[in-house]
Amino acid sequence: MIPENERALSELIGTILVIILVIAIAGIIAALVFGWSIPLQRTPYFVSEAEAIDNASVVRLFHAQGDPVSLYPGATQGLPMKMTLASGPYFYEVAPLPSAAEKGWRAGETLYLFRNASGVWIADSPALIQDSTGFAPGHWRLSLVDITSNVLIVQHTLDLAGDGDGPVPLPPVAEFTANVTTGTAPLVVQFTDLSMSLIISWSWNFGDSGTSSAQNPVRMYALPGSYSVTLTVTNSSGIGSITKNGYIVVTPPVLPDGTIAGYTWNDLNGNGMWDAGEPGLGGWTIQLYDRTGSQIETLLATTLTDPNGYYSFTGLVYTPASQGMYAVREIVQPGWIKTHPATEYHFIGLNNDNKYIGGINFGNMIL
Structure with missing residues (x-):
């Protein structure tokens, strides 16, 4: 006869195997129904260190440990990855200089990321940094993404600045809205700026002789009437303006009898x-x-x-x-x-x- 304790152990193991089998079958069914896929490729193991140098206008990126990485189209060494740099309205997919286009990036090696008038580049030597202009001052996110699985592997946050003019923003596009556009006098209106691009100044004309340079001003319309509102915005690339005719309509206050x-x-x-x-x-x-x-x-x-x-x-x-x-x-x-x-x-x-x-x-x- 099988001892009681061995029988209990055997039943426990059998139960566990049944549970595992059920989970596996459920996973297969879910994959078939919902179109899930199980990636077979290996996600890169990779550790990097990043710091801003040269008056915060260049990024030094060090491969601390892990797999060789390929950041270059056509490279024969390393797992393929892409590098992006973003801040506010700016987004760059970083490209390698031709001199490094077929090299892999291995543990112990250093790369240099810089910007000039032609774009944002990767160099494998500081001697190759040419005509660096730096970046718009602020917080930037440097991301490395596994191209095969589209998985974010590493992200660094850097405070960058510029030796030159930095990135050139797109010309501004003015837009705004208001929390109310009609009502009885006196009518208090909260305006909200919706302009696009890196805006550096705002100029409002409320149509009642009032003006403001705030981004999101509040205006009280004391008198009945129809008011056209104009917003003019500027950045280093130019000026944008929008006028909404008859945008605010103020009616007389409601009066009691007599x-x-x-x-x-x-x-x-x-x-x-x-x-x-x-x-x-x-x-x-x-x-x-x-x-x-x-x-x-x-x-x-x-x-x-x-x-x-x-x-x-x-x-x-x-x-x-x-x-x-x-x-x-x-x-x-x-x-x-x-x-x-x-x-x-x-x-x-x-x-x-x-x-x-x-x-x-x-x-x-x-x-």
């Missing part, structure tokens, strides 16, 4: 129309009268415009219609002339169909 409201503005061109970019006038006196027909009766209230030129009269009678007859005028300040309205007063009637009214505006220009 309200008359409006603005006093600086009519810069004197045309009697409130054009984009013409600011409000704060601290101007506005008067409210009742009236009978065109006959001005009693002064009911006086107010001052706020810093944006806005004013309002609230709690007014609007029914019956015969009691909701009003006239509004401004007191023109010395050195100014009124351009809107053509008459001294705005005549307003409030009733059940028109319980409030906005846009009772006054234009003025400097004499």
Whole structure:
């Protein structure tokens, strides 16, 4: 008879073998169903060391240990790999100089990576570094990838700089967006720059006489109107600009029943129309009268415009219609002339169909 302990061991081993067989079958089925492939080639074993030299304009790359590596098309020695260098919008696939094109890179050997006007190159001797211009200052990623399996083997992060101008970026392409484009006054808008290439400066024109040099500015539109927004960006390769016409639309604030409201503005061109970019006038006196027909009766209230030129009269009678007859005028300040309205007063009637009214505006220009 088989001892009890040997029988238990035999059953355990049998169970393990069954589990392994099931896993193997499941792997084969998954490969057939999902198209998985099992690579048969060997991934390179490779250790390298990298440092920036020559005022951080050249990279010295040392093969510390591992397999011989081929970085050169047509090389007869070493496992094939490619080297890339990237930072922000810049990406280079590094090429060997012709003098090293058929050599393998073995443990104990040093390579030199540099840039000139023709590209980014690998040299096997510092004597072969020619007309190095360096790189755009910043953090760069140096990657070595196994070409056969497309697997990243080694990656180094380097702080590089330039003895010369560094890489030349593409000309800028301006673009932007905003978190809101319509709303009632005052409307606060967050602009976000979406420009492409290595941008070094931003110039915004918000269409209301406001400007900014921030990358992602915030603007408050105090006055109703339609505003065109322009963004101009620059880098070392040129200028890019975009204008979005009528991009921001600001409507008057919602008014409660029994309200008359409006603005006093600086009519810069004197045309009697409130054009984009013409600011409000704060601290101007506005008067409210009742009236009978065109006959001005009693002064009911006086107010001052706020810093944006806005004013309002609230709690007014609007029914019956015969009691909701009003006239509004401004007191023109010395050195100014009124351009809107053509008459001294705005005549307003409030009733059940028109319980409030906005846009009772006054234009003025400097004499």
